[in-house]
Amino acid sequence: MKFGIDAGGTLVKMVKEENNQRFYSKYLSTEIEEVAEMLKQFPEAEVALTGGKATYLQSLIPQEAFQSIEFDATFKGIQTFLKQYQHPLENYIFTNVGTGTSIHHVERDKQERAGGTGAGGGMIQGLGYLLTGETDFERLVTLAAQGDRDNIDLKVKHIYKGDKTPIPGELTAANFGRVLHTKDHVTYSDADKLAAAVGVVGETVTTVSIHAAREFNAEYVVYIGSSFLGNDLLKEVVMRYTVLRGFRPYFIENGEYSGALGTLKLMEEN
Ligand SMILES: Nc1ncnc2c1ncn2[C@@H]1O[C@H](COP(=O)(O)OP(=O)(O)OP(=O)(O)O)[C@@H](O)[C@H]1O
Ligand SMILES: [Mg+2]
Structure with a gap:
């Protein structure tokens, strides 16, 4: 054994x-x-x-x-x-979204750390608790998946207000940046707040990862770590944003x- x-x-x-x-x-x-x-x-x-x-x-x-x-x-x-x-890769980035996030470049049989960020699973739990009082991870991610970030996050299109945008209007310009614009006419549910917390972590993790991918000319970013467990929203944010920036995400089953x-x-x- x-x-x-x-x-x-x-x-x-x-x-x-x-x-x-x-x-x-x-x-x-x-x-x-x-x-x-x-x-x-x-x-x-x-x-x-x-x-x-x-x-x-x-x-x-x-x-x-x-x-x-x-x-x-x-x-x-x-x-x-x-x-x-049976998914062989030779030159790729792997990103381990654990308590914190660590990013690595792989070339054939060699890995080298390429960076990291303090935005990760620990931030989802800690910020999630501060915003809602929720401590149970499963409940937290289930709620987050039902939330709407629209009144909380400021998008590029909100700033340009219908004018032609220099980058895609759907991109987040400022995580949590819309709150002071919307606070007088909307209430934010716990689900909305948690969705925004997962959003800032997912977008930060992806941004740092794709910068590494660009630096090392890698097509794939492999994402692992328990932060993705049952966390469909984090997966979706990371997947969508990685593709939008021109790279290919790959999630490994049992990767944690x-x-x-x-x-x-x-x-x-x-
Ligand atoms: N049952 C759970 N209880 C607590 N956190 C969970 C649970 N399931 C998933 N998570 C998430 O997984 C994260 C931890 O991920 P992981 O296990 O990959 O990190 P770790 O190895 O413990 O941390 P590190 O590698 O940074 O030392 C937590 O921060 C949380 O977001
Ligand atoms: Mg770990």
Whole structure:
């Protein structure tokens, strides 16, 4: 039995391989002690760790685990998934929208960090809470998908007011920038506010990603990370905006397990 575990800032992602079968599970990082208790039941198991809380998790478990650098593990996992899904790519950007967002350029068998932004899943949760008091991620993203950003975000066409726009009028000119123009005649629902929060994160993540794609002449941006889980609105914003800017988005099924799977694969090769 083998475990690959990516212990991140918000979630612990776990891949178990047994008899050529793969099982995926995730836990809150605040419950990492319970993950350790579970691992104690399998003292003979081979364990591979990665992520910001890997060393802490190692201190809690009896197995002497293999550890790899998060970016290498994530890259290895992505390559494994792309091969499995028969979607080979040679020159691409991958963007991991986790608690924070990390952006990488891949050329054949080499990855290099190309940037990042503090806009990510943690911002959706934190800003979402400040705006609405909602702490449950599933409820938060379900509400966000029902919201309307139109009275909150200022579009280019709002500024140009019917005049010819130098860039597409539907583009966001200022996230949250319309609020002071609309506040006296509309009320904003929690859903609307959450949609706007997801919107600013999605557009920021995409902007930084496509700048990297342009710099490295990459056609594809591969998006992974638990922030997309059940979060159709984030997916839609990122997909639409990536295409609009002339690049091709690719979402990997189970992509949030890339780090966990990758560290397991690196252990096997070691
Ligand atoms: N059940 C859940 N509970 C909390 N957050 C969730 C849940 N499902 C999805 N998310 C979203 O996923 C984000 C975390 O994504 P991910 O697991 O990829 O990051 P991480 O690895 O923990 O963080 P980092 O890599 O930045 O250390 C959260 O910020 C939240 O937006
Ligand atoms: Mg992570």
